Amino acid sequence: MKDKRQQILETALKLFVENGFHATPTSMIAKEAGVATGTLFHHFKTKEELINTLYLETKEILIQALTKQVNEQDTLKSKFRQVFYNAINWAISHPDHQFFYSQYSYSPFISTLTRELGLQRFHVIQELLKEGQENDILKAIPIGLMIDTAQGTLDGITNYLMEHPEKIDDREFTEQAFSMFWDVLKG
Amino acid sequence: MKDKRQQILETALKLFVENGFHATPTSMIAKEAGVATGTLFHHFKTKEELINTLYLETKEILIQALTKQVNEQDTLKSKFRQVFYNAINWAISHPDHQFFYSQYSYSPFISTLTRELGLQRFHVIQELLKEGQENDILKAIPIGLMIDTAQGTLDGITNYLMEHPEKIDDREFTEQAFSMFWDVLKG
Amino acid sequence: MKDKRQQILETALKLFVENGFHATPTSMIAKEAGVATGTLFHHFKTKEELINTLYLETKEILIQALTKQVNEQDTLKSKFRQVFYNAINWAISHPDHQFFYSQYSYSPFISTLTRELGLQRFHVIQELLKEGQENDILKAIPIGLMIDTAQGTLDGITNYLMEHPEKIDDREFTEQAFSMFWDVLKG
Amino acid sequence: MKDKRQQILETALKLFVENGFHATPTSMIAKEAGVATGTLFHHFKTKEELINTLYLETKEILIQALTKQVNEQDTLKSKFRQVFYNAINWAISHPDHQFFYSQYSYSPFISTLTRELGLQRFHVIQELLKEGQENDILKAIPIGLMIDTAQGTLDGITNYLMEHPEKIDDREFTEQAFSMFWDVLKG
DNA sequence: GATGAATGAGAATTCATTCAT
DNA sequence: GATGAATGAATTCTCATTCAT
Numbered sequence: 001m002k003d004k005r006q007q008i009l010e011t012a013l014k015l016f017v018e019n020g021f022h023a024t025p026t027s028m029i030a031k032e033a034g035v036a037t038g039t040l041f042h043h044f045k046t047k048e049e050l051i052n053t054l055y056l057e058t059k060e061i062l063i064q065a066l067t068k069q070v071n072e073q074d075t076l077k078s079k080f081r082q083v084f085y086n087a088i089n090w091a092i093s094h095p096d097h098q099f100f101y102s103q104y105s106y107s108p109f110i111s112t113l114t115r116e117l118g119l120q121r122f123h124v125i126q127e128l129l130k131e132g133q134e135n136d137i138l139k140a141i142p143i144g145l146m147i148d149t150a151q152g153t154l155d156g157i158t159n160y161l162m163e164h165p166e167k168i169d170d171r172e173f174t175e176q177a178f179s180m181f182w183d184v185l186k187g
Numbered sequence: 188m189k190d191k192r193q194q195i196l197e198t199a200l201k202l203f204v205e206n207g208f209h210a211t212p213t214s215m216i217a218k219e220a221g222v223a224t225g226t227l228f229h230h231f232k233t234k235e236e237l238i239n240t241l242y243l244e245t246k247e248i249l250i251q252a253l254t255k256q257v258n259e260q261d262t263l264k265s266k267f268r269q270v271f272y273n274a275i276n277w278a279i280s281h282p283d284h285q286f287f288y289s290q291y292s293y294s295p296f297i298s299t300l301t302r303e304l305g306l307q308r309f310h311v312i313q314e315l316l317k318e319g320q321e322n323d324i325l326k327a328i329p330i331g332l333m334i335d336t337a338q339g340t341l342d343g344i345t346n347y348l349m350e351h352p353e354k355i356d357d358r359e360f361t362e363q364a365f366s367m368f369w370d371v372l373k374g
Numbered sequence: 375m376k377d378k379r380q381q382i383l384e385t386a387l388k389l390f391v392e393n394g395f396h397a398t399p400t401s402m403i404a405k406e407a408g409v410a411t412g413t414l415f416h417h418f419k420t421k422e423e424l425i426n427t428l429y430l431e432t433k434e435i436l437i438q439a440l441t442k443q444v445n446e447q448d449t450l451k452s453k454f455r456q457v458f459y460n461a462i463n464w465a466i467s468h469p470d471h472q473f474f475y476s477q478y479s480y481s482p483f484i485s486t487l488t489r490e491l492g493l494q495r496f497h498v499i500q501e502l503l504k505e506g507q508e509n510d511i512l513k514a515i516p517i518g519l520m521i522d523t524a525q526g527t528l529d530g531i532t533n534y535l536m537e538h539p540e541k542i543d544d545r546e547f548t549e550q551a552f553s554m555f556w557d558v559l560k561g
Numbered sequence: 562m563k564d565k566r567q568q569i570l571e572t573a574l575k576l577f578v579e580n581g582f583h584a585t586p587t588s589m590i591a592k593e594a595g596v597a598t599g600t601l602f603h604h605f606k607t608k609e610e611l612i613n614t615l616y617l618e619t620k621e622i623l624i625q626a627l628t629k630q631v632n633e634q635d636t637l638k639s640k641f642r643q644v645f646y647n648a649i650n651w652a653i654s655h656p657d658h659q660f661f662y663s664q665y666s667y668s669p670f671i672s673t674l675t676r677e678l679g680l681q682r683f684h685v686i687q688e689l690l691k692e693g694q695e696n697d698i699l700k701a702i703p704i705g706l707m708i709d710t711a712q713g714t715l716d717g718i719t720n721y722l723m724e725h726p727e728k729i730d731d732r733e734f735t736e737q738a739f740s741m742f743w744d745v746l747k748g
Numbered sequence: 749g750a751t752g753a754a755t756g757a758g759a760a761t762t763c764a765t766t767c768a769t
Numbered sequence: 770g771a772t773g774a775a776t777g778a779a780t781t782c783t784c785a786t787t788c789a790t
Contacts, residue, residue, distance in 0.1 A: 025781080037782085038784085043753090139367065145344065152341070153336060156339015157332070157339065160335035176328045213765085225772050226772070233765085394668070411777065413774075413776070420760080420761080482584070518725070526717020529716070533709045534706045560744075565750085586783075596750080602787080603750070607786085
């Protein structure tokens with residue numbers, strides 16, 4: 001049997017995504033996780049601590065995923081392509097985590113501190129963007145705008161894929177998608 | 188003195204944006220709106236009816252705003268530019284409405300029916316996109332992907348502007364932003 | 375039917391005396407008072423506010439009782455006798471209030487502010503004590519010691535009377551009791 | 562390192578005095594005593610057993626202290642003086658115990674059985690009072706009234722000393738205090 | 749003896765909603 | 770239309786106690 005703490009975290013993730021934070025009673029989390037309510041509060045002092053822990057613990061996994069197989073000797077475009085594929089593959093294979101991030105990253109339930117730690121999520125991409133601007137490959141615009149727009153575009157593509165997950169294996173389709181992402185950025 | 192019903196709607200919008208739906212008690216809305224709790228429920232049978240009404244009543248304003256000054260005889264790019272400027276100007280001048288839409292458009296508090304009505308928000312843009320594809324001006328990709336990506340890119344740009352509202356008057360900046368939006372779409 | 379707020383206060387007084395503060399759930403107070411739990415919290419924001427209100431509202435009654443029929447032209451001893459009889463009569467006829475004061479005056483449930491207001495309880499007696507010292511009738515000792523000791527002696531006598539309430543009508547007995555009280559004080 | 566059982570008792574005494582019985586969780590006692598929660602329940606089957614044990618174990622010490630140096634051949638007044646000094650000295654040097662007794666002697670947490678055992682506390686004094694009445698030295702009043710009043714007066718004096726502990730070494734002051742105590746009793 | 753994770757009944761408090769005025 | 774006291778189910782959190790290690 002899995003660790004009870006872990007079981008609570010996984011159940012909470014699922015239920016928060018399905019119902020929302022406030023619409024998910026701690027009693028429901030405990031019940032579905034197969035533990036007593038007291039156990040939940042034994043591991044997480046408050047409901048808020050639970051969601052913040054959830055945010056931070058799952059963030060790690062995502063960061064790892066995004067940078068996988070990005071090789072230093074690749075061209076910039078290749079690096080972006082790899083990150084792009086990492087991102088959409090991760091989203092498709094971890095839909096709950098993906099929904100969790102899009103719903104809660106900017107919600108008031110996640111404390112400012114936690115959110116700031118979580119922002120490192122796109123640190124890798126930010127570095128790539130800066131590198132591209134310095135080498136005159138990407139658009140010469142304020143880096144902040146570039147970051148926000150890149151993220152928005154990626155989110156849009158991901159949204160579509162979440163609703164049409166079969167497309168993830170259609171290489172022609174994903175390459176078209178990547179070309180949209182790339183065109184936003186390239187100078 | 189303003190109509191009490193209207194006062195309730197405006198207060199609710201503000202508080203829902205600030206605190207979230209579930210974290211905003213109806214008693215707080217009533218108090219801040221300067222009416223009795225009974226009055227709120229006199230005008231809106233339930234709290235859900237209140238937020239759905241809010242969604243629909245404010246949607247109208249947005250739709251009007253997006254299509255303003257889009258002339259039939261303009262080039263497609265000009266039309267897109269106009270819609271783009273309409274969208275970012277509206278967001279900057281109605282930040283609460285903008286936050287309200289980004290928070291609640293896909294939340295479970297908005298009933299499916301209401302949401303579908305609201306989707307007409309981007310109906311204009313969808314028509315433009317189709318027109319552009321038919322004329323080989325835009326990328327030849329599934330229309331759904333194009334819609335989602337366009338919306339994502341626009342949201343990203345808007346996010347940035349919401350945090351740097353002074354840029355809205357910097358024409359060079361907004362043109363750079365538009366070029367990102369346009370590059371996503373154009374073939 | 376009595377005012378619900380008043381009904382809650384009276385029920386709470388009785389139950390706090392019987393069971394103690396922490397051993398009296400608000401649900402029990404509400405039930406016994408014949409109101410919904412929500413009603414209790416409608417009138418008193420917290421359980422602590424309830425007990426503090428109780429303390430202050432009942433204090434008034436006591437203060438009035440202690441100074442009844444104390445005439446300016448009486449001798450000092452007569453004044454003390456009158457206050458003494460007022461005190462023991464009040465205790466016997468309001469046993470719940472009396473128990474409430476002896477249990478909660480120095481408990482942590484009563485906030486410091488509330489307690490200080492309540493200390494005015496013995497203000498009358500304090501004035502009489504000072505007067506007696508100035509006229510060389512009472513012991514020439516620190517006033518603080520005199521106050522505390524007088525209160526202790528009176529409490530002791532009251533304790534005995536609470537357990538033998540029939541004695542209250544035995545004038546010979548009460549005069550003996552008063553002589554103990556007086557002997558503590560007189561020089 | 563001290564015995565864990567003893568450590569628990571001492572910590573509990575301190576915390577019960579500071580916060581009250583119900584406001585002191587067993588978990589807090591265990592934590593502050595540096596033991597596991599299980600350990601507390603290994604030594605005391607229930608929380609009630611803990612406080613009752615506390616009451617009885619510390620009572621012994623007090624009883625010993627009160628009768629110290631009371632010699633058979635002394636005059637009655639000398640005996641009372643000795644007991645009086647023993648009482649106030651003990652209170653000053655064991656403030657937590659003193660508070661514990663004044664708070665819990667008559668509380669419902671101490672079982673009737675325990676309380677009765679504890680009443681022996683004033684057994685010595687009761688014997689002296691009876692002796693004094695038989696010899697026509699003390700007031701000829703019901704013994705119960707005498708006991709309660711004597712205890713009340715002593716408590717009053719002790720209360721004052723607890724807040725002005727420096728006075729304990731002022732012999733003139735303590736003799737004045739004793740004279741109040743004595744005047745209550747003597748015929 | 750000692751540990752501390754696990755338990756679940758029970759506590760204070762909240763809040764959408766009703767209804768008599 | 771407007772009011773706000775009253776409602777009670779639902780929620781978060783507490784805490785004495787158990788038990789496997």
